[in-house]
Every structure is written in structure tokens, then in C-alpha cells.
Amino acid sequence: MPALNHPHTQRLTLNNGLTLSVHHEPRLxxxxxxxxxxAGSHDVPGEWPGMAHFLEHLLFLGSERFPAPDNLMAYVQRHGGQVNARTSERHTDFFFELPPSAFAGGLERLCDMLANPCMNMEAQLREREVLHAEFIAWAREPSAQRQLKWLQPLNPAHPLRAFHAGNRYSLPVLRPGFQQALQGFYQQFYQTGQMTLSLAGPQSVTELQALAEHCSAVLHTGKAVPQLAPPALISSDEHAYQHIDGQCLSLMFAFDQLPPDSAQALGFLCHWINADKPGGLVAELRQQHLIDTLKAAPVYQFERQALLHIEFSAASDMAAHAARIQETFYDWLSFFSAHAEWPTLRDEYQLLQQRQHAVSGAMELARRDAEQQALRLSEQGVSALKSVLQQMLTTAHAASAHDWQLPAPNPFLRVTDEPVSAGLIRGQTSAHRGLRTFAQDRLRGRRDLSAMSFSSAIAPQNTEASMYLRWCLPGPLADTLLTRLQTSLRSLQQDARQAGVELVLSASGTDLQLKMQGFHTPMPSILEHALRTLAAPAADDCDVAPAPSLMPIRYLLKRLPELDQQGTATRISDLEQCWTRAQWDGLAVGLPASTQAAMASVLSKVPGTPNSQLPQPPALRHAWYLEPGDSSEQALLVFCPTPIGRLADEAAWRLLAHLAQTPFYQQLRVELQLGYAVFSGLRQMNGQTGLLFGVQSPHASVAEIYGHIETFIAQLPTLITALDETSFTQARASLAQQFSNASLGALQAAELLWQAKLAGHPSDYLTALYNELMTLDQATTLSAAQRIAHAENGWLCLATYAAPETFYQGRSGSLPTLQ
Structure with a gap:
């Protein structure tokens, strides 16, 4: 049966042939x-690999109506949204998210860039170099190299075996034959018969449909074009094979004749393979010390074909244990297959899908609707699952020697609200529920049983809430103890995520932080389980597989908040010492009264001493941190912090980040072609706000990258003086709007409030920041730009190579003044 639409979703075909899905969700x-x-990478002519990906890049360069300074990317950045695209094997997705007030302008630009792209030769040559840099970075990633290896047994004639990323050599831009093929591919597929537009937002279905009809009128009309069916995935009789690559074992299953709704079936099966539950596959393999992690996922699906990848990883070489792992896997699969129909698991899976749907943001809802994801496993999906299992279990298996069990129900999917009277302090009424704001904590100067502040800055509404717990420790945690705590939380994190709550434990310097964000109802129960686990984590009796290697710029971004500002403090490796000497505080945002009350009773179990007056993190200093890696590419982050304590300074820094984003990208990525990983923006970490610049380059040295960033920062004052009064006012208003109640999402607001608490700001921070932005003048902004250019508050740099001499030299020279 076809995927069921959500009651607030309508799917139809417009007069121009465009398939439209609109989703009204009032909570957004x-x-x-x-x-x-x-149309994707497998649909291009074989002699021009990478053409689909190349075209995706070209479309973002703008159009005659919306050139680069006002194209979709620049527009979305100006309005605090997100935008990206992805070229897959048989389709290409373009997607963005914006506040409702700016959404029409974004959709107008999206449709126009697809209908009227600017693809002149100079732009193509320039963008090909960017794509070539992206290809080099991708090819050097271990995960990409492993993928190429485990695809080798497939049919050589299948496009999965071919090269599709595109680079300088596969995209001969100057050849007439290439240009003819590029235009032919664009005209054949980039028309309404080949397109599906999915919109999600708080607007009514009627409003969204009218907006889609208006903006999509510029698209080229056409009829659906059948995509050529590929050859068989595998040419031998064996449709399953394995690949061992050091610490990774991959089991591959190639399917060529799948029945309808097989995508549903594969999603259902992978969910239960991945389930980290007692009596399940993951638990059994871990207990035998055979693996550390397991991930099952389809890596390719088109029509009746699919390629299923099941990856096992461990800290040691997998070759010695591959046979036992494979035998155990097939034993579990036989056990799972014997429970035909799976009524209990189907009910659980439906609850999970419904919860995920209930907490999804606009982007995720639009994506789900575009893919027509079902909220349950249909009867046809059950038949498909039986067919999948039959193809995977080609031989009979003896009675199991393992005591397998079906996964226990996720307790957090069925939680009920606590009685509203629970957790009240004597003398309180429901009006006081939630204790105090963090501003009151400071003013009263007292230490209560709970150091958790329940913020009223964001009214409890819908389903989303956030909670932060911070422990201030006498020293930084030893890596082994942190890993032990994080590993012990894995099963709980999986249950929490399925119930709509992200649970993350992280460390920064001498601080340990536990964060929960998402559906508020199960949060007290999840917190209670987390505290119990942190107080008595599982024994550290097995090695942990190393985390997947990240590309240099991503690794630096991960390390940036973790830089130890406490010097050489002794690292804590004893758990009892950790909790005995810890002091903690916290913040909860968006919790309704009943959940606050239930949470208050759980907080009495937090280890350590509550302290509502923990000190602020120390100020960052002018410093260069070195994080060398295995990659031949160089990367650099430059963080320019604000002065501590003044909201007026933070407002100016935010406006500078807002104004610098597009020109920084244009100069360093488009004009200088340093690489494809080029970005700037405002970042907050551990209560410190700053302007962040980042670049990864396949050819430029760190010294060269630093020189370009330094030059750009020196131009910030000029960027401000070049603005007329109208442009400045418009930019200021656009930024301030992002912090208004109408635009700010609950989770985003909570993160801002938590960073404000760490920085020592009052609890009315959001209102105060909005007011500071609305009254910010050009002279103050220019002064901030000059202070950043002179590094008056220092620059914190994190790089893959040592600092150039110029980093430590003073800056001189005149800076422009505002006329």
C-alpha cells in the first residue's frame, strides 16, 4: 500500500507538472x-562522470535576477537560515530552512536558480576547481577508501562501481561535447515532470500551496522522464559477501528483485539490528568482546534494487574474529526471522516513527514528506521483509546456542505525565513551580538544595524543551574516565533519541556537561537513568574502537570548545574523586509545570554539591594551538572573542559576523579558490562569544591561509564604512529579527540562554540582546571591527600546523573612520 500522508500534509500535482507536498505544522x-x-550521478552520460554533481554546484552561483550577492545562499545566510544540496545516485536534493517572514524570498530564489542558472565559462572553470578540491578531500578520507573497496565485488557494469564525484580531469569544461552534454542533461531532467517540491511550516496548507504555485511558475515545464534501469548489482550467484579492513568488518547484501515497500522493510530490519538491548545482537557481540559498534543501513536503493551494509568495528584487527561475528549475526538473523509478522515490534516501531514525526523540525518534516516515509510497517512491508530475510538466509541454520531475546519496549515512548502536585517545596504554589531564574540566583547570593534554574524566558509550549547540567571539577577528566562514562550511556542515548530526546555528555576543560534537548515529557525519567549510570558506569573491561577519523576542519571544530584553559591541572581518573569534589548548576528551558515538578525530585540525585554561583570560565588569551593530523590538507580556525560582560559588544560582534559571512566566502572560496571548506560566522562556546573564521585547503599552507584571513579581518572596518545608512539599518533589522519571539525556536533559544548563563548575563538576555541589536549604531560597529582587526581581545587559533611569525607581531597602520 502507498505511504500514508500525515493529516496535515497534502500531496498534489500542479498545472505545470510539478509534484507538490505541503505540510502544515502549527508548532514550527x-x-x-x-x-x-x-536525476543523479548515475543518470549522466558515462563519458562525463561527475556532471550531475558539477551542475548542482553551478546552480548555486546565482542567476541574472539574483546574482551572487543576493542569490539563495547569501539570502539564507542573511536571514539566519540553513541551505545545502546533495547529489545522490538517482536524485538531487536542494533544501533550505528560514523564518516564515523570509521564506517566500528563499523559495523564489530556489526556483529561479533552477530555471535560469548563470553558467558562463569563467564561472564553470572556477567552480570546477572548487569541486576538484572537494574530491581530493573526499578521496583522502578513510571511510571513502573503505567504501571503494567494499564495492569491488559488485557487477563491473553497475554504475556503483564507477567514478561519479567529478574532478578537474573528468569535467573538460572547454570541450564543445561536454557543454552540449551538460545542457542536454539540464534540459532533460531539470523540468517540472522530474521535480518534487516539499514545503513544511506553520502556514496553512492553502498558503503554502499558493506560495509554491507562484514561485514555481518560472520552472521549465515538462513530463516525467523514465530513468534507465541499471544492470544486476552482482554478477555471481552469491549475493552476500564480506570485506575486512583493519578494525572494520563489512557484511554486504545485494538485492536485485525486491518487492514493493522494500524500503520500509529494510528500514524496519536495520532498526532492530542496530538495537542496543539486552539479549540482542549488539549486546551479545559486545559481551563476547568481538565488537565495539555495529551499524546497519542501506547504502543504495533504486526501484527493485538495494545494497545493505552492516558494519562491525572494534579496537583490534577484525580478521581473527570475522568468522565468529558472521556466525553470530546469521544466528540472530535466523532467530529474528522465526518471529513472523512481528506484531509487538511493529507496534513499537510505529510509536517510534510517530514520536520522531512529532518532534521533527521543518527541514526533517519536508524531507520525510518528499520521500513519502510511512509511519508504520504496512502489510505489504511485512511481505517485503519476509522476502528480504529469505534472500539473506540462503541456508538453513541449526538451533541457536544463544539465548536471544526480542528487544524490550523502549520505556520512554510510553511515559505519562507526573501528577502536577509532585515535587513542590513546602509553601510553594503552582505559580512558583520551577524555583528561580538564574538572575535571582545571583542576586540572592544563596546556595539552595537545587542549583537548577528553570527559565521562564521561553514559555512552555508544544513539545520541545532543553536541560543543561554542568559539573565544575577540581581538574579535567582523564580521557579514559570520560570515555567510560560516555560508553556507559550509549544504550540510554539510543532509547532517548528514539523517544525524541538528544542526550549528550561532553567535557571542556574542568567542566563536564550533560545536555538533553527534545520532547519534554520523558526527560525526568531519562535524567534519572542517566544519573544512575554516571554514578555507577559499566566496568571498563573492553577496548573501545577509535572514533571515525574526521576531515581536518571538522576535527578542529570538534576540538575548539575542548581547549584546556586551565594549564597543566592534574587529570581526574578516579570516579569517586570526580563526584565527591564536583560542584554543579544547570538550566532548564521550556519545561511545563508538571515536568518541572517531576524534574525537581530527580535533581536531588545529582552527584556533587549544588552551587548556583559557579565562577565564569576564564577569558581566552591570544594563543595558537596545534592539532596536527594525518591529512596532507591544512586547516585553520581563527576565533576572535568579544570582551566579556557587555551585551553591546556582543551585539556588534554578531552584526559583524552577519555582514562578513558572504564577502568572506566570496573572497576566499570563490575568488582565491582556497578550497571548498570555507566559512565564517558567530560562535559561542563555554559562555564566550566570538567571530569564527575557518578554512581547509588542499594546496595552501597554514601560513598562507592565515595571511588571507588576517587580510580579510583587517578589511572589516572598511566593510562597515562602505555601508550607507539604509543598508546598515536593513542588515541590523534582519539580524535582530532572528532573535524575536516569532523567529526563535525553543531549542535555539535554550542554547542561547545557556551560553548567557555561563557568561553571567541576566535571565532577560534574549530581550536585552534584541534591544541592543535594534539600537546598535554604525559607529559602535566600526569600533568593534577596529578592535577585532587590532586583536585587542586576542585571537584564539587552532590549526594543523605551527603559527607563522606574524601571529605574535603587533599590528600597525591606520584604520578608516566613520564619516
Whole structure:
């Protein structure tokens, strides 16, 4: 049966041939659009590999109506949204998310860039170099190299075996034959018969449909074009094979004749393979010390074909244990297959899908609608699952020697609200529930049983809430103890995520932080389980597989908040010492009264001493941190912090980040072609706000990258003086709007409030920041730009190579003044 639409979703075909899906969700603060073109890397002519990916890049360069300074990317950045695209094997997705007030402008630009792209030769040559840099970075990633290896047994004639990323040599831009093929591919597939537009937001279905009809009128009309069916995935009789690559074992299953709804079936099966539950596959393999992690996922699906990848990883070489792992896997699969129909697991899976749907943001809802994801496993899906299992279990298996069990129900999917009277302090009424704001904590100067502040800055509404717990420790945690705590939380994190709550434990310097964000109802129960686990984590009796290697710039971004500002403090390796000497505080945002009350009773179990007056993190200093890696590419982050304590300074820094984003990208990525990983923006970490610049380059040295960033920062004052009064006012208003109640989502607001608490700001921070932005003048902004250019508050740099001499030299020279 076809995927069921959500009651607030309508799917139809417009007069121009465009397939449209519109989703009305009143709880959303943002809107999203996903436009899917039914053409991908496997649909291009074989002699021009990478053409589909190349075209995706070209379309973002702008159009005659919306050139680069005002194209979709620049527009979305100006309005605090997100935008990206992805070229897959048989489709290409373009997607963005914006506040409702800016959504029409974003959709207008999206449709126009697909209908009227600017693809002149100079732009193509320039963008090909960017794509070439992206290809080099991708090819050097271990995960990409492993993928190429485990695809080798497939049919050589299948496009999965071919090269599709595109680079300088596969995209001969100057050849007439290439240009003819590029235009032919664009004209054949980039028309309404090949497109599906999915919109999600708080607007009514009627409003969203009218907006889609208006903006999509510029698209080229056409009829659906059948995509050529590929050859068989595998040419031998064996449709399953394995690949061992050091610490990774991959089991591959190739399916060529799948029945309808097989995508549902594979999603259902992978969910239960991945389930980290007692009596399940993951638990059994870990207990035998055979693996550390397991991940099952389809890596390719088109029509009746699919390629299923099941990856096992461990800290040691997998070759010695591969046979036992494979035998155990097939034993579990036989056990699972014997429970035909799976009524209990189907009910559990439906609850999970419903919860995920209930907490999804606009982008995720639009994506789900574009893919027509079902909220349950249909009867046809059950038949498909039986067919999948039959193809995987080609031989009979003896009675199991393992005591397998079906996964226990997720307790957090069925939680009920606590009685509203629970957790009240004597003398309180429901009006006081939630204790105090963090501003009151400071003013009263007292230490209560709970150091958790329940913020009223964001009114409890819908389903989303956030909670932060911070422990201040006498020293930084030893890596082994932190890993032990994080590993012990894995099963709980999986249950929490399925119930709509992200649970993350992280360390920064001498601080340990536990964060929960998402569906508020199960949070007290999840917190209670987490505290119990942290107080008595599992024994550290097995090695942990190393985390997947990250590309240099991503690794630096991960390390940036973790830089130890406490010097050489002794690292804590004893758990009892950790909790005995810890002091803690916290913040909860968006919790309704009943959940606050239930949470208050759980907080009495937090280890350590509550302290509502923990000191602020120390100020960052002018410093260069070195994080060398295995990659030949160089990367650099430059963080320019604000002065501590003044909201007026933070407002100016935010406006500078807002104004610098597009020109920084244009100069360093487009004009200088340093690489494809080029970005700037405002970042907050551990209560410190700053302007962040980042670059990864396949050819430029760190010294060269630093020189370009330094030059750009020196130009910030000029960027401000070049603005007329109208442009400055418009930019200021656009930024301030992002912090208004109408635009700010609950989770985003909570993160801002937590960073404000760490920085020592009052509890009315959001209102105060909005007011500071609205009254910010050009002279103050220019002064901030000059202070950043002179590094008056220092620059914190994190790089893959040592600092150039110029980093430590003073700056001189005149700076422009505002006329």
C-alpha cells in the first residue's frame, strides 16, 4: 500500500507538472523547502562522470535576477537560515530552512536558480576547481577508501562501481561535447515532470500551496522522464559477501528483485539490528568482546534494487574474529526471522516513527514528506521483509546456542505525565513551580538544595524543551574516565533519541556537561537513568574502537570548545574523586509545570554539591594551538572573542559576523579558490562569544591561509564604512529579527540562554540582546571591527600546523573612520 500522508500534509500535482507536498505544522517557528530532482550521478552520460554533481554546484552561483550577492545562499545566510544540496545516485536534493517572514524570498530564489542558472565559462572553470578540491578531500578520507573497496565485488557494469564525484580531469569544461552534454542533461531532467517540491511550516496548507504555485511558475515545464534501469548489482550467484579492513568488518547484501515497500522493510530490519538491548545482537557481540559498534543501513536503493551494509568495528584487527561475528549475526538473523509478522515490534516501531514525526523540525518534516516515509510497517512491508530475510538466509541454520531475546519496549515512548502536585517545596504554589531564574540566583547570593534554574524566558509550549547540567571539577577528566562514562550511556542515548530526546555528555576543560534537548515529557525519567549510570558506569573491561577519523576542519571544530584553559591541572581518573569534589548548576528551558515538578525530585540525585554561583570560565588569551593530523590538507580556525560582560559588544560582534559571512566566502572560496571548506560566522562556546573564521585547503599552507584571513579581518572596518545608512539599518533589522519571539525556536533559544548563563548575563538576555541589536549604531560597529582587526581581545587559533611569525607581531597602520 502507498505511504500514508500525515493529516496535515497534502500531496498534489500542479498545472505545470510539478509534484507538490505541503505540510502544515502549527508548532514550527521555521519553514523548510526540499526540492528533489529525479536525476543523479548515475543518470549522466558515462563519458562525463561527475556532471550531475558539477551542475548542482553551478546552480548555486546565482542567476541574472539574483546574482551572487543576493542569490539563495547569501539570502539564507542573511536571514539566519540553513541551505545545502546533495547529489545522490538517482536524485538531487536542494533544501533550505528560514523564518516564515523570509521564506517566500528563499523559495523564489530556489526556483529561479533552477530555471535560469548563470553558467558562463569563467564561472564553470572556477567552480570546477572548487569541486576538484572537494574530491581530493573526499578521496583522502578513510571511510571513502573503505567504501571503494567494499564495492569491488559488485557487477563491473553497475554504475556503483564507477567514478561519479567529478574532478578537474573528468569535467573538460572547454570541450564543445561536454557543454552540449551538460545542457542536454539540464534540459532533460531539470523540468517540472522530474521535480518534487516539499514545503513544511506553520502556514496553512492553502498558503503554502499558493506560495509554491507562484514561485514555481518560472520552472521549465515538462513530463516525467523514465530513468534507465541499471544492470544486476552482482554478477555471481552469491549475493552476500564480506570485506575486512583493519578494525572494520563489512557484511554486504545485494538485492536485485525486491518487492514493493522494500524500503520500509529494510528500514524496519536495520532498526532492530542496530538495537542496543539486552539479549540482542549488539549486546551479545559486545559481551563476547568481538565488537565495539555495529551499524546497519542501506547504502543504495533504486526501484527493485538495494545494497545493505552492516558494519562491525572494534579496537583490534577484525580478521581473527570475522568468522565468529558472521556466525553470530546469521544466528540472530535466523532467530529474528522465526518471529513472523512481528506484531509487538511493529507496534513499537510505529510509536517510534510517530514520536520522531512529532518532534521533527521543518527541514526533517519536508524531507520525510518528499520521500513519502510511512509511519508504520504496512502489510505489504511485512511481505517485503519476509522476502528480504529469505534472500539473506540462503541456508538453513541449526538451533541457536544463544539465548536471544526480542528487544524490550523502549520505556520512554510510553511515559505519562507526573501528577502536577509532585515535587513542590513546602509553601510553594503552582505559580512558583520551577524555583528561580538564574538572575535571582545571583542576586540572592544563596546556595539552595537545587542549583537548577528553570527559565521562564521561553514559555512552555508544544513539545520541545532543553536541560543543561554542568559539573565544575577540581581538574579535567582523564580521557579514559570520560570515555567510560560516555560508553556507559550509549544504550540510554539510543532509547532517548528514539523517544525524541538528544542526550549528550561532553567535557571542556574542568567542566563536564550533560545536555538533553527534545520532547519534554520523558526527560525526568531519562535524567534519572542517566544519573544512575554516571554514578555507577559499566566496568571498563573492553577496548573501545577509535572514533571515525574526521576531515581536518571538522576535527578542529570538534576540538575548539575542548581547549584546556586551565594549564597543566592534574587529570581526574578516579570516579569517586570526580563526584565527591564536583560542584554543579544547570538550566532548564521550556519545561511545563508538571515536568518541572517531576524534574525537581530527580535533581536531588545529582552527584556533587549544588552551587548556583559557579565562577565564569576564564577569558581566552591570544594563543595558537596545534592539532596536527594525518591529512596532507591544512586547516585553520581563527576565533576572535568579544570582551566579556557587555551585551553591546556582543551585539556588534554578531552584526559583524552577519555582514562578513558572504564577502568572506566570496573572497576566499570563490575568488582565491582556497578550497571548498570555507566559512565564517558567530560562535559561542563555554559562555564566550566570538567571530569564527575557518578554512581547509588542499594546496595552501597554514601560513598562507592565515595571511588571507588576517587580510580579510583587517578589511572589516572598511566593510562597515562602505555601508550607507539604509543598508546598515536593513542588515541590523534582519539580524535582530532572528532573535524575536516569532523567529526563535525553543531549542535555539535554550542554547542561547545557556551560553548567557555561563557568561553571567541576566535571565532577560534574549530581550536585552534584541534591544541592543535594534539600537546598535554604525559607529559602535566600526569600533568593534577596529578592535577585532587590532586583536585587542586576542585571537584564539587552532590549526594543523605551527603559527607563522606574524601571529605574535603587533599590528600597525591606520584604520578608516566613520564619516
Amino acid at each position: 517557528k521555521r519553514c523548510a523547502a526540499v526540492l528533489r530532482v529525479a
